[in-house]
Amino acid sequence: MRDTVIGIDIGATKIHMGIVNASRVIKDHVIPTSAKASKEQIIQEIIEGIEKLANDDFKGIGIGVPGLVNVEKGIIYDLWNIPSWKEVFLKDHLERYFNKPVKIINDANSFAMGEKKYGIGKDYSNFVGVSLGTGYGTGIIINNELYSGTLSGAGELANIPYLDKTIEDYCSGKFFRSHYGEEGSVLYKRAEEGDREALKAFDDFGKHLGESFKLILYVLAPEAIILGGSVSKAFRFFEGSLQERINSFPFKRITEKVKIVPSIVSDVSLLGPAALFDDDSAC
Incomplete structure (x- = not known):
């Protein structure tokens, strides 16, 4: 064809x-x-x-x-x-x-471009796509165009020091393995069944993720942050704690406007x- x-x-x-x-x-x-x-x-x-x-x-x-x-x-x-x-x-x-x-x-740039063409990103001129899986990747759309920087290195927040390690260690699937000894997919199933430890794991994850998103707001102030990757499927379990941290961002006029949503594109x-x-x- x-x-x-x-x-x-x-x-x-x-x-x-x-x-x-x-x-x-x-x-x-x-x-x-x-x-x-x-x-x-x-x-x-x-x-x-x-x-x-x-x-x-x-x-x-x-x-x-x-x-x-x-x-x-x-x-x-x-x-x-x-x-x-x-x-x-x-x-x-x-x-x-x-x-x-x-x-x-x-x-991550591919994810952002896919969202711009086929997904929620159609509605925004400026957004960041964040892929949450084995790692943590970000793709940036500015004025309806992909911004990738030198060697596609723009937006590599994953390696920024955070607490005792890096953002990726706390804001990707690595977090669940290192802090709870389980794969995120296993904890997701347990959370669906109401397991308290699993629910706490995602609540903690959302707090860390919220801190990383505050960096995105400081640097880019996008209209939206769109989540992809396997961990994003559990969004409802960490949305509350994520939003709680976002609400501590000092510029309220920005947090009132930014949309944080999971991708709907298969x-x-x-x-x-x-x-x-x-x-x-x-x-």
Whole structure:
């Protein structure tokens, strides 16, 4: 199909890929990320995943990755959660193999772009997309355009020191494992059943997340903060404590206007990178 694109989201624990056509994911496939493997092995697993998912009838491959990216050359740098990926010429590898164009973007930027095109972000000229999963990523839309900075490094709040560690340690899935000894998905199920410890875990998480959002308000004062990633599914369990911390922000006229909402777009992690092949892909 001439308009079909392969969208790929490379994460620390899984690689999600799908066939995208007419802004819909018509087929998808998930493989575990061999995060401790060599860069060559991981590239080969991506190639095999694409071959399993699709035949040769697609126009390009769009990829979101959790780290620094030279967008023009398709070079990925220093993925913390995939140690062997210090400098990976992924665009060159895949273009040589498939003889198709490849475009690569930071995954949080991809999320923000997907929200701007297909989701709640349509309603805002200035917003920040925050992806809450294994890590903590932020994508920034200013005056309806993606702002990514040098090597897609803008908005990397995850590594800012916070308490005894970093924002990511307290505002991503890492928090639940380190402080409660459980995966966030397990605590989410327990919270749905009314488990007190699980509810407290999300309440604590919301407080920390609120502190990180106050930084976003100080620096960017966006109209909205849109949440994505696996942890955002538990929004109702941490919304109250999150809002409590936001309410302590000193500029009330800003907090009265900003909207904090979870994404309502399914598969935005695939739609975002696939949108790189849209004729109007610049937001």
